[in-house]
Amino acid sequence: MQGADVRLLTLLFIALLSPALHAAPQRVVSLDLCMDWLLAHYAPPERVAALSSLHKRYPVEWIGTHWPSHDGSLEQVYALKPDKVLVGQYAASLLRKRLAELGIDVEILPLPQTLEQVTAYEQQFLKALDLPLSLTETAPAALSAPSHPQRLLLLGANGIGTGRGTLEDEILQRAGWTNYLQGEGYLRLDLEQIVQDPPDAILWAAPENQALANQFAEHPALQQAVPAERWLTTDYWRWQCPGPWTWELIGQLHQWLD
Structure with a gap:
């Protein structure tokens, strides 16, 4: 087989694998409360393997009781076979380290310190789930202040x-x-x-x-x-x-x- 033919076959093989390599995650797991809420807000339920137990400890009325959850242990999270784990930068540091060592795809989202960073935070989340960036909420312009500061x-x-x-x-x-x-x-x-x-x-x-x-x-x-x-x-x-x-x-x- 000629070298050119080998290269062509290699490229075809890569092309065939590309959809699988870049497929949107289908078994997403959250490790903290903020990721729980973002998943419940944006993600199709069938793509969420489990939220953290914190969403039950701190319930909000717009999140139903149908979401599966894990107990935060390495064994239980790993058994869920997640293809994406989401966690904030200050949460579950030891657990996320162990999961990454086991080959799990862990996405760490920095906590926003400014409103501009809130938009970037949302977009990083959407990219991690391969959801359209058009879902990002539009930040309002600064609203008018009263003539007398309050x-x-x-x-x-x-x-x-x-x-x-x-x-x-x-x-x-x-x-x-x-x-x-x-x-x-x-x-x-x-x-x-x-x-x-x-x-x-x-x-x-x-x-x-x-x-x-x-x-x-x-x-x-x-x-x-x-x-x-x-x-x-x-x-x-x-x-x-x-x-x-x-x-x-x-x-x-x-x-x-x-």
């Missing part, structure tokens, strides 16, 4: 507030609010200072049914300093993981501006 305090559990240089801060600003806190990152709040100079509104973003964690928010002095109608609430889960719901959150926050 300061919003994003209050979490245990008296922790969210300051500048965070994804949450960028969400508030994109919605037209001014962050009440001027410091960087996540800050322990001073109750007396807030009472003396109260924000225009407080967004209470913390899980329900955690009495000890909620004591700061329930303090009578704080309740008196900010009228009840200026205590805003959103679905807590929208703050837990970035995703297409981040853009909905921006619109919701904008509606509360005077």
Whole structure:
């Protein structure tokens, strides 16, 4: 057989194998809560081998009970024979390392720190599942701010507030609010200072049914300093993981501006 014929046969063989090599994953497994939610939002159920057990521990109303789950053990995840495992950069580090060593295709998604990165995050997820990038949610333009700046305090559990240089801060600003806190990152709040100079509104973003964690928010002095109608609430889960719901959150926050 001539060399040219051999090369031609090789190319034909590769071409025949190409669809199999690049086939969309059909047995996808998630290792953390954020990947659970993205899979439930975007992926056809028949292509999901299992979500993590976290989606049952932290249920959200839009995810049904029909999704299969695993217990987070190496044995159970490997037994699912996944052709793609999805995990966030800070989750299940030992498990994902062992799975990769066993030849499993593990995709690690960096956690977005900015709104621009949220779009890239969605697109990386869609590429990993070989889903159309056209499914990416369109980020809204910055919404108009009021003529008189309104300061919003994003209050979490245990008296922790969210300051500048965070994804949450960028969400508030994109919605037209001014962050009440001027410091960087996540800050322990001073109750007396807030009472003396109260924000225009407080967004209470913390899980329900955690009495000890909620004591700061329930303090009578704080309740008196900010009228009840200026205590805003959103679905807590929208703050837990970035995703297409981040853009909905921006619109919701904008509606509360005077």
